[in-house]
Amino acid sequence: MTTTLSESGPEAHNEIVSGDLLRFATAGSVDDGKSTLIGRLLFDSKSIFADQLESVEQVSKDRGNDYADLSLLTDGLRAEREQGITIDVAYRYFATPKRKFIIADTPGHTQYTRNMVTGASTADVALILIDARKGVVEQSRRHTFLATLLGVPHVVVCVNKMDLVDYDEQVFEKIRAEFTEFASRLRVPDLTFIPVSALAGDNVVTRSENMDWFDGSPLLSHLERLHVASDRNLVDVRFPVQYVIRPQQNDARDYRGYAGTVASGVMKPGDRVLALPAGLETTIASIDTADGPVEEAFPPMSVTVRLADEIDISRGDMICRPNNAPTVTQDVDAQICWMDESASLVQGKKYAIKHTTRWARAMVKNINYRVDVNTLHRDEEATEIKLNEMARIRLRVTQPLFVDSYQANRQTGAFILVDEATNKTVAAGMIGGAAHQY
Amino acid sequence: MKSHVLSQLRSLEAESIHIMREVVAEMQRPCLLFSGGKDSIVMLHLAVKAFAPARVPFPIMHVDTGLNFQTVLDCRDRWVERTGVQLVVASVQEGIDRGLVREEPNGSRNRIQTPVLLEAAEKHGFDALFGGGRRDEEKARAKERVFSFRDDFGQWDPKNQRPEIWNLYNGRVHQGESIRVFPLSNWTELDIWAYIEAENIDLPDLYLAKEREVVERSGMLYEVNDFTPLKDGETAQVLSTRYRTVGDANLTACVESTATTLRDVVEEVAAVRLTERGATRGDDKVSEAAMEDRKKEGYF
Numbered sequence: 001m002t003t004t005l006s007e008s009g010p011e012a013h014n015e016i017v018s019g020d021l022l023r024f025a026t027a028g029s030v031d032d033g034k035s036t037l038i039g040r041l042l043f044d045s046k047s048i049f050a051d052q053l054e055s056v057e058q059v060s061k062d063r064g065n066d067y068a069d070l071s072l073l074t075d076g077l078r079a080e081r082e083q084g085i086t087i088d089v090a091y092r093y094f095a096t097p098k099r100k101f102i103i104a105d106t107p108g109h110t111q112y113t114r115n116m117v118t119g120a121s122t123a124d125v126a127l128i129l130i131d132a133r134k135g136v137v138e139q140s141r142r143h144t145f146l147a148t149l150l151g152v153p154h155v156v157v158c159v160n161k162m163d164l165v166d167y168d169e170q171v172f173e174k175i176r177a178e179f180t181e182f183a184s185r186l187r188v189p190d191l192t193f194i195p196v197s198a199l200a201g202d203n204v205v206t207r208s209e210n211m212d213w214f215d216g217s218p219l220l221s222h223l224e225r226l227h228v229a230s231d232r233n234l235v236d237v238r239f240p241v242q243y244v245i246r247p248q249q250n251d252a253r254d255y256r257g258y259a260g261t262v263a264s265g266v267m268k269p270g271d272r273v274l275a276l277p278a279g280l281e282t283t284i285a286s287i288d289t290a291d292g293p294v295e296e297a298f299p300p301m302s303v304t305v306r307l308a309d310e311i312d313i314s315r316g317d318m319i320c321r322p323n324n325a326p327t328v329t330q331d332v333d334a335q336i337c338w339m340d341e342s343a344s345l346v347q348g349k350k351y352a353i354k355h356t357t358r359w360a361r362a363m364v365k366n367i368n369y370r371v372d373v374n375t376l377h378r379d380e381e382a383t384e385i386k387l388n389e390m391a392r393i394r395l396r397v398t399q400p401l402f403v404d405s406y407q408a409n410r411q412t413g414a415f416i417l418v419d420e421a422t423n424k425t426v427a428a429g430m431i432g433g434a435a436h437q438y
Numbered sequence: 439m440k441s442h443v444l445s446q447l448r449s450l451e452a453e454s455i456h457i458m459r460e461v462v463a464e465m466q467r468p469c470l471l472f473s474g475g476k477d478s479i480v481m482l483h484l485a486v487k488a489f490a491p492a493r494v495p496f497p498i499m500h501v502d503t504g505l506n507f508q509t510v511l512d513c514r515d516r517w518v519e520r521t522g523v524q525l526v527v528a529s530v531q532e533g534i535d536r537g538l539v540r541e542e543p544n545g546s547r548n549r550i551q552t553p554v555l556l557e558a559a560e561k562h563g564f565d566a567l568f569g570g571g572r573r574d575e576e577k578a579r580a581k582e583r584v585f586s587f588r589d590d591f592g593q594w595d596p597k598n599q600r601p602e603i604w605n606l607y608n609g610r611v612h613q614g615e616s617i618r619v620f621p622l623s624n625w626t627e628l629d630i631w632a633y634i635e636a637e638n639i640d641l642p643d644l645y646l647a648k649e650r651e652v653v654e655r656s657g658m659l660y661e662v663n664d665f666t667p668l669k670d671g672e673t674a675q676v677l678s679t680r681y682r683t684v685g686d687a688n689l690t691a692c693v694e695s696t697a698t699t700l701r702d703v704v705e706e707v708a709a710v711r712l713t714e715r716g717a718t719r720g721d722d723k724v725s726e727a728a729m730e731d732r733k734k735e736g737y738f
Contacts (some may be wrong), residue, residue, distance in 0.1 A: 019633035
């Protein structure tokens with residue numbers, strides 16, 4: 001019998017680990033209360049071990065604190081800072097009966113853009129923290145700008161430290177109004193405001209008794225209920241071929257399957273498909289997994305596709321629908337974030353480019369302009385792009401890529417540039433029209 | 439209408455499979471580090487799924503400390519037999535005999551297995567080693583990359599790691615350099631156990647509770663056997679115990695448990711995570727086991 005993965009497998013037998021996966025990115029400095037907020041989420045959702053908590057309580061006591069300093073739970077970063085190691089994206093995990101959460105926790109200041117871009121690249125939700133006493137500051141704008149540029153579909157603004165402004169509704173409303181005004185110039189599909197006190201626990205996991213005027217959900221229930229399935233592109237079938245499975249074994253000699261992760265769209269056996277760059281049409285014969293064939297495949301499933309006709313397809317090729325194909329091009333316009341501290345991006349330089357599963361070489365034809373991530377000012381005179389700077393550039397690629405705009409597709413609209421001498425990943429690129437109207 | 443939502447375990451599985459396929463497609467000679475513990479077994483299970491119906495297209499390497507539980511070796515051999523995967527054994531004892539490494543005074547071969555591992559990797563020309571490390575294990579691991587770059591001495595330089603954006607992994611290395619790959623980065627211990635139960639994965643029976651003759655030493659319970667015989671003045675007792683980690687047989691303790699099925703273990707692990715504040719004695723044992731977990735799984 002043919003079944004689909006969503007009807008069989010782990011979820012059918014296991015109610016302890018159920019629900020889906022939500023990835024969210026946080027950004028901010030220690031002062032925002034970000035570490036405390038994450039600590040509070042881990043603590044109140046009972047996701048920390050007794051030994052971890054005990055050590056936090058002990059250290060807090062040793063320091064003469066009145067309460068357990070929950071920011072210590074995520075304190076790997078502080079130790080790094082003392083040792084002078086580059087602060088970086090840290091990943092943290094917690095789960096509730098409804099969902100598993102992966103937090104990409106990025107520090108606010110040092111190398112903020114590189115880290116924020118990394119954390120936001122896979123995030124469903126961006127969590128922006130605003131200190132109620134300070135209101136919307138440059139950093140809040142920058143984080144929101146980067147989150148929208150990376151196509152994060154949901155933005156949750158936590159107005160923190162409400163306990164320090166006497167839980168005043170007016171303070172919250174003023175910040176909400178100011179932020180909404182600013183966000184109206186960006187593409188924020190879903191924007192939510194929650195007044196919280198991470199320290200006191202108001203509206204983080206449990207509803208605050210100090211803010212009766214707020215009728216929204218506490219942060220955790222909001223995150224648990226956020227509908228993210230509809231964020232995925234289920235329309236445009238894009239299946240970058242990752243690996244060709246051709247067993248050199250007597251028991252499966254005739255097998256030829258194209259393994260990959262569904263980037264977008266829903267694929268079914270019997271669908272007419274187009275293979276690029278061959279440009280040939282055929283039909284999906286079956287969609288295989290180790291658990292047997294499935295009736296359909298959707299993102300982010302890893303499957304193996306078999307086709308009705310023998311077509312020469314290899315890694316880096318793309319399977320799509322005949323009437324819905326990506327753009328085949330060697331000229332790429334993109335917004336990039338430069339991530340290398342040792343060298344700048346300059347016109348005329350060549351890099352290796354990785355787009356989906358395809359490697360090629362790319363030359364920088366033009367730097368259109370540099371964007372200042374703080375002021376969002378465009379500098380059209382810019383001739384080089386340095387660490388943590390964003391720019392709009394044009395690339396000429398040695399072979400065709402099968403691209404969509406990043407706005408339409410976060411998988412086929414994304415690429416990285418790699419320095420051919422050092423092999424370092426030096427840039428993240430987003431293809432297509434500017435995601436903002438600044 | 440179908441929901442088109444993948445469950446968390448299937449999402450994690452899909453991500454791990456994607457990572458393994460990327461490595462096989464891009465690297466010259468990958469290898470999977472196989473300790474016989476639950477994480478390395480889950481990795482091998484995922485590798486089997488990633489390349490089916492073909493065999494796993496890379497070997498597994500067991501760094502054999504010579505201090506193995508027999509049931510762990512039996513389980514390893516069952517996996518090799520069943521999957522047809524190629525097994526490379528790097529022997530620590532042989533390394534000691536050749537003078538590559540020296541036995542440590544406390545009898546632990548945990549640290550001295552690293553040079554043996556590195557030598558074997560170099561000898562076989564492995565440029566990508568899959569490891570079972572998870573980011574939830576400890577704070578320091580929270581920022582480890584999925585593709586972790588190593589220089590030509592096999593060293594990890596935290597300042598020189600590549601940004602990982604989207605799922606566009608960069609495994610490019612120069613001659614002599616290599617990467618460690620952690621396909622289970624985003625899994626938690628509970629995810630691992632829930633997956634083992636859901637997939638009914640074959641593990642050494644040490645992980646399940648049964649009545650064992652044990653002796654207590656500094657708060658830890660050791661099974662009385664050839665590796666850890668009873669010393670003068672000690673008395674053994676029979677308790678229902680299981681192992682949370684699998685390491686050297688002379689140093690790995692078990693914990694009191696009545697979890698005789700995989701389902702029981704999942705529930706036990708879930709309950710441990712839900713432990714309320716104020717550690718009890720049982721929690722002390724759990725935290726010690728967790729420490730041990732890290733040591734063992736910090737394999738390299």
